[in-house]
Amino acid sequence: xxKIMIIEDDESISNELKELLxxxxxxxxxxxxxxxxxxxxxxxxxxxxxxxxxxxxINGELLLQSLRRSSNxxxxxxxxxxxxxxxxxxxxxxxxxxxxxxxxxxxxxxxIGAVLKRMNANYGINSNELVYKDLIFDTQKGVIKKDNIxxxxxxxxxIIFSYLLSHINKIVTRDELMTTLWDNTEYVNDNALTxxxxxxxxxxxxxxxxxxxxxxxxxxxxxx
Amino acid sequence: MKFKSFLKDRLYSIIxxxxxxxxxxxxxxxxKSDKAIIIAITIILLVTYIILFLVDFLRKHKxxxxxxxxxxxxxxxxxxxxxxxxxxxxxxxLLYQALYEIxxxxxxxxxxxxxxxxxxxxxxxxxxxxxxxxxxxxVLTLNxxxxxxxxxxKNILKRLEDQVDQVLYYVRSENAExxxxxxxxxxxxxxxxxxxxxxxxxxxxxxxxxxPKTNYKVLTDxxxxxxxxxxxxxxxxxxxxxxxxxxxxxxxKDKADTTTLVVEDNGIGIKPSDIKQVFxxxxxxxxxxxxxxxxxxxxxxxxNLCKKLGHKIEIESxxxxxxxxxxxxxxxxYYDVLK
Numbered sequence: 001x002x003k004i005m006i007i008e009d010d011e012s013i014s015n016e017l018k019e020l021l022x023x024x025x026x027x028x029x030x031x032x033x034x035x036x037x038x039x040x041x042x043x044x045x046x047x048x049x050x051x052x053x054x055x056x057x058i059n060g061e062l063l064l065q066s067l068r069r070s071s072n073x074x075x076x077x078x079x080x081x082x083x084x085x086x087x088x089x090x091x092x093x094x095x096x097x098x099x100x101x102x103x104x105x106x107x108x109x110x111x112i113g114a115v116l117k118r119m120n121a122n123y124g125i126n127s128n129e130l131v132y133k134d135l136i137f138d139t140q141k142g143v144i145k146k147d148n149i150x151x152x153x154x155x156x157x158x159i160i161f162s163y164l165l166s167h168i169n170k171i172v173t174r175d176e177l178m179t180t181l182w183d184n185t186e187y188v189n190d191n192a193l194t195x196x197x198x199x200x201x202x203x204x205x206x207x208x209x210x211x212x213x214x215x216x217x218x219x220x221x222x223x224x
Numbered sequence: 225m226k227f228k229s230f231l232k233d234r235l236y237s238i239i240x241x242x243x244x245x246x247x248x249x250x251x252x253x254x255x256k257s258d259k260a261i262i263i264a265i266t267i268i269l270l271v272t273y274i275i276l277f278l279v280d281f282l283r284k285h286k287x288x289x290x291x292x293x294x295x296x297x298x299x300x301x302x303x304x305x306x307x308x309x310x311x312x313x314x315x316x317x318l319l320y321q322a323l324y325e326i327x328x329x330x331x332x333x334x335x336x337x338x339x340x341x342x343x344x345x346x347x348x349x350x351x352x353x354x355x356x357x358x359x360x361x362x363v364l365t366l367n368x369x370x371x372x373x374x375x376x377x378k379n380i381l382k383r384l385e386d387q388v389d390q391v392l393y394y395v396r397s398e399n400a401e402x403x404x405x406x407x408x409x410x411x412x413x414x415x416x417x418x419x420x421x422x423x424x425x426x427x428x429x430x431x432x433x434x435x436p437k438t439n440y441k442v443l444t445d446x447x448x449x450x451x452x453x454x455x456x457x458x459x460x461x462x463x464x465x466x467x468x469x470x471x472x473x474x475x476x477k478d479k480a481d482t483t484t485l486v487v488e489d490n491g492i493g494i495k496p497s498d499i500k501q502v503f504x505x506x507x508x509x510x511x512x513x514x515x516x517x518x519x520x521x522x523x524x525x526x527x528n529l530c531k532k533l534g535h536k537i538e539i540e541s542x543x544x545x546x547x548x549x550x551x552x553x554x555x556x557x558y559y560d561v562l563k
Contacts, residue, residue, distance in 0.1 A: 010357050016364035023368065054353075080356040082392075084405035084445050102360035102385055105367040107420060178427070182420045185412060187433040 001027045002116060005046035007063075008078065009034065009055050017050065024109055025170060037063055046073060048116060053079040053090070061093050068094040074115045078103070106179035113166070132165055132223075135207065146207050156192075157200045159184050164213065164223035173220035197221065225285045234277070245269060287311050302327060345395050352392045359385055378424050386458065390521060393451050397528035404445040404533060411440045411485060415474055418453045422461065426472075429461050431489075435474040442483050442553040448529050449551075452537075453487070455522040456549050460489035462518075463511055465544065485551045494541040502539055503527040 004026045008014040014030045021028035033040055034056045041049065049067075053060035064075055077090045080101040087098045096115050099108060130137040136145045142158050143150045153161060163180045164172055174193060181188055188196070197213065204212045214222045231238065245266075252262050287308070294307045305323055362381060396403060415435045419426075426433050457472060464470045470490060477484040494502060498509035506520040523539075530537040536552040 010361065012361040013357065013364065016361055016368055019368045020364055080353040080360070082447055083403060084407070084447050085403070087447075088405060101356045102363045102381075104420060105364055178423060179420060182423050183416065185416050185419075185435070185437045187419055187435060189430070189432060190427055 001025070002048070003027045003029065003044070003046040004112070005029050005031060005041060005044055005049045007031045007037065007041075007049060007055060007060070008052040010052075020105055020109070021112075025167070026112075034058070038066055041067060041073070042071065045071075047119075048112060049073055049075045050078050050112075051075050051095070053077060053081060053086075061090060064090070064093045064095060074119055076111060076115060078108075104179065106176050107183065109176075110180060110183055130162065130165055132168070133209070135209070137161065137165065144203070144207060149207055151203050151207055153200070153203065154196075155184075156181060156186050156188065156196045157203070159186065160193075160196055160200055164221065167223070169222065169224050171216055171220050171222050176220070225281075225288045227281060227285075230281050230284075231277070241269075241273060283313055284316070287313075287316055302330065341399070345399055348391060348395045352388055355388055356385075359388070376428075379428065382421070382425065386454065389451060389454075390519075390525065393448070393529060394521065394525050397525050397532065404448055406443055406445055406533065408441050408443055409446045409449070411442055411476060411483075412437050414446055414449050414453060417450055418457060421450075421454060422457050425458075425461055429464060430470060431461055431464055432469065432471040433474075434471055438476050440476045440478065440483055442485075443556055444533055444535065444553060448533060452526040452529055452551065453485075455526045456487050459522065460487065460491055460547070463489075463491045463493075463547075465490060465492050481555050483553045483555060485553070487549045487551075488546060490546050493543040493545055493547050494539070495543055499539065499541055503537070 002025075004021055006014045006017050006021075006028060008017065008030075018028040018030055029044055029046060031037060031040055037055070037058060051060050051064060055063070060077065060079070064077075067073070067075070074096045075094070076097045076099060077095040078099055078101065079086065079090075082100040090098050096118075097111050099111055128138060128140045130139060132144075134146060137143075138145065139158065139162060142153050142155070144153060144161075145151075159181055160177055163177060174190075178188070178193060181193070201211075201213050204210075212223060214224060216222055248265065248269075249262065252265070290308060291304065294304050295301045298304055298307070305320070305327060308320075311317055311320055359381070363378075366378060366381065412435075419433055419435060422433075460472045467490070473486075473488045475486050475488075477486060492511060495510050498507075498511070501507045502509065503523050503526075504520075505524045507524070508518045508520040511518070527537055530551065534554065536550075538550045538552075539547065540550075541547040
């Protein structure tokens with residue numbers, strides 16, 4: 001499981017953040033001892049760090065700077081400072097991304113996903129082809145393949161399917177899907193989302209997967 | 225400085241001199257002096273006084289004309305003392321001294337106010353960062369317990385956040401110091417960020433958001449532009465018309481040396497009598513009074529920020545048909561060369 005470390009001194013935020021991450025299938029660890037942050041981080045060796053700039057004892061940017069001397073763990077800066085200069089200086093200290101409070105939780109998760117994906121790509125994992133049971137989903141060509149059958153997905157269907165696929169066997173809310181679509185500059189409305197889901201269902205049915213996407217009333221969808 | 229007024233100012237001296245002259249004439253006549261002596265004395269007196277007045281006039285004339293014209297020409301009139309040398313004549317010295325003292329006390333006063341303003345600004349910024357923490361924790365809590373609270377609560381929270389942001393940008397826009405950072409940014413990205421921010425609001429109000437992906441890049445501060453765009457879109461949602469197909473359309477017009485971002489909606493529009501004042505501070509207009517609460521600050525701050533960034537913001541509208549807001553960015557040829 002991907003390990004994410006939360007470095008944040010506001011307890012209510014860090015606890016909610018932990019819950020959010022755990023609900024999304026990550027392992028979340030909260031840094032407790034700010035006195036000894038750097039050693040603590042290296043001991044836990046997380047896969048990703050969410051770092052607040054205003055933390056006790058050491059400034060977040062300084063911590064990042066000293067961390068970068070010994071480690072390449074991806075870091076997303078989380079802060080309430082929202083000027084362009086703050087962002088630029090964080091990036092220059094070696095942050096991989098920057099997000100300002102109060103953030104949209106779905107966006108935070110998308111950013112975490114993107115940073116992790118980028119790291120994996122660096123390790124040479126080919127992310128163009130995803131697998132669902134005996135289906136191959138080619139994200140570059142935008143098709144799903146099984147044996148010799150190829151079905152073309154529209155851009156929206158692709159975005160929805162890859163999101164469902166990356167959260168397989170978990171409930172995905174409409175809100176999450178909507179945010180993902182909007183984040184990919186597809187500004188659809190509620191109706192269009194419903195239509196896209198049912199089209200995607202039909203296409204999966206065509207290729208032999210009936211009821212692959214289940215509707216959970218009042219909660220969202222689940223791909224199993 | 226006019227010679228006539230100068231002479232008029234010295235009316236008493238002139239009368240006294242004339243009186244003296246007549247007394248001298250009387251004395252001379254009484255002693256039956258020669259005509260030649262009388263003429264000589266008259267000429268001597270006349271010439272002496274003319275020279276005296278002229279020299280006096282010319283000295284002062286140069287100084288005061290310089291003073292007045294410099295005041296006119298300077299955009300900061302209070303700096304005029306720096307442009308003049310110290311006068312040589314007594315009145316001028318007095319004036320100079322007085323102006324110097326006034327200026328000094330004024331500068332001290334302004335400086336004090338500036339410090340107070342800066343303190344206040346620092347406080348507000350700090351306060352905003354503090355208030356964003358509970359907001360962030362609320363947003364997260366809300367997301368984790370979605371079943372308890374719904375989109376409406378999220379919208380209320382977003383309104384709160386928007387208002388907090390407005391204070392922040394108001395303080396920033398009113399301040400003389402430069403705290404923005406201009407670089408080349410992708411317009412699509414800014415539009416996307418603002419879109420997602422307003423997603424729930426747009427969906428709830430059934431306002432179609434149309435913003436085709438473009439590759440236009442402009443020179444600006446992305447955070448400031450996001451704020452400006454957010455204000456405009458908030459207005460579009462707030463002043464939508466009750467029709468089936470409300471929309472907000474965002475597109476770009478590209479010209480040789482400018483790029484213009486257009487935000488168009490089919491809302492209730494703005495009355496012709498109101499449109500000239502929409503960027504004025506605390507102007508609410510008919511719409512603001514009839515519809516929801518309006519502070520009249522949003523567009524004012526947007527305009528101020530645009531002015532600082534060097535963008536042009538304009539608005540056109542037809543009542544009950546459309547409103548279009550244009551933000552024009554200049555292209556920088558120099559920047560292209562550097563790349």
